[in-house]
Amino acid sequence: MPDHYYTQSPSTKHDRQQFETVLRGHTLRFVTDAGVFSKTGVDFGSRVLIDALEVGDRDRILDVGCGYGPMGIAAAKLAPAGHVTMIDINERAVALANENIKLNVISNAAAMQSDLFERVRERTFDTILTNPPIRAGKEVVHRIFEEGAELLNPGGSMWVVIQKKQGAPSAEAKLEAVFGNVEEVTKEKGYRIYRACKEQ
Numbered sequence: 001m002p003d004h005y006y007t008q009s010p011s012t013k014h015d016r017q018q019f020e021t022v023l024r025g026h027t028l029r030f031v032t033d034a035g036v037f038s039k040t041g042v043d044f045g046s047r048v049l050i051d052a053l054e055v056g057d058r059d060r061i062l063d064v065g066c067g068y069g070p071m072g073i074a075a076a077k078l079a080p081a082g083h084v085t086m087i088d089i090n091e092r093a094v095a096l097a098n099e100n101i102k103l104n105v106i107s108n109a110a111a112m113q114s115d116l117f118e119r120v121r122e123r124t125f126d127t128i129l130t131n132p133p134i135r136a137g138k139e140v141v142h143r144i145f146e147e148g149a150e151l152l153n154p155g156g157s158m159w160v161v162i163q164k165k166q167g168a169p170s171a172e173a174k175l176e177a178v179f180g181n182v183e184e185v186t187k188e189k190g191y192r193i194y195r196a197c198k199e200q
Contacts, residue, residue, distance in 0.1 A: 012034040012035035014034060015033060015039070016031060016032070017031070017032055018032070019032070019040075021041065021042055023047070023050050023077075024053075024074055024077060026074070028074070029103050029104060030100050030103075031096055031099050031100060032096060033068075033096060037067045037093070037133075044188075045131055046071050046131050046161065048161060048186065048189075049071060049159060049160075050070070050071055050074045052159075052186045053074070053075065055075060055078050055079045055082070055126075055127050056079065057079055057082060058081045058082045059082040059126040059127050060082055060085075060123075060124070060125045060126050060127075061079060061084040061127045061128070061129065062123075062128045062151065063086040063128075063130070064087055064117075064128060064144055065088055065131060065132060067088060067090075067093045067096075067097070067131075069096065069097035069100045069111060071129050072084045072097065072109055072111070072129070073104055075127070076106045076109040080108065083108050083109065084109040085109075085125070086109060086110065086112070087119065087120060088113065088114070089113065089116070091113050094111045098111045116143060116144065116147060123151065124153050125151055126157075127158075128148045128156070128157070128158040129158075129159045130144055130158070130159070130160055131160075131161045132160065132171075134162070134166045134167065138170070145175055145178050145179075145196075146178055149178050149198060154200045155198060155199075156198050157196065158175070158198075159185075159193065159194070159195050160193070160194045160196070161191055161192070163190050164191075164192060171194070175194055176196075178196070180199070181196065181197045181199070182194055183195045183196075183197075
């Protein structure tokens with residue numbers, strides 16, 4: 001059985017590489033490796049979410065399924081007086097995310113290995129970001145929506161990127177069922193960005 005990017009401990013042979021990219025006007029460098037999502041560059045869906053994202057300077061942000069860290073690190077730049085917690089089940093991805101936090105001299109973010117929300121259940125957040133692991137199955141994606149909603153502060157938002165062909169309409173319906181307040185912020189090349197808001 002081959003490893004997936006949502007495997008806890010990838011056994012795939014290492015293939016470390018580094019690239020530089022610009023996210024929201026910031027030039028950032030990322031180290032990646034085999035066994036993590038989109039290892040050759042920031043995937044298009046994550047870029048669309050990063051470009052659309054609105055956060056407050058002091059927001060407490062959670063990046064669910066952070067991979068090697070592009071969304072969380074970009075969010076940390078947008079919330080300089082806030083803090084970003086980045087979680088992923090994939091230990092290799094989490095190690096890379098923490099390496100990339102240091103590489104980009106980010107002082108307001110930290111990544112940790114967590115099976116979904118297992119290690120952050122006692123915390124609350126103003127904003128949750130996710131490029132959900134569609135290949136892990138609908139049940140996992142729906143758990144991210146349901147359990148994430150419980151960790152949001154009143155008035156907080158969950159930002160989700162999902163491809164239309166990978167189930168955006170059913171994801172939007174689930175978000176609507178959980179939150180009752182969902183906006184399609186933007187769409188580009190088949191990707192949809194949803195913002196679901198928790199009632200005040």
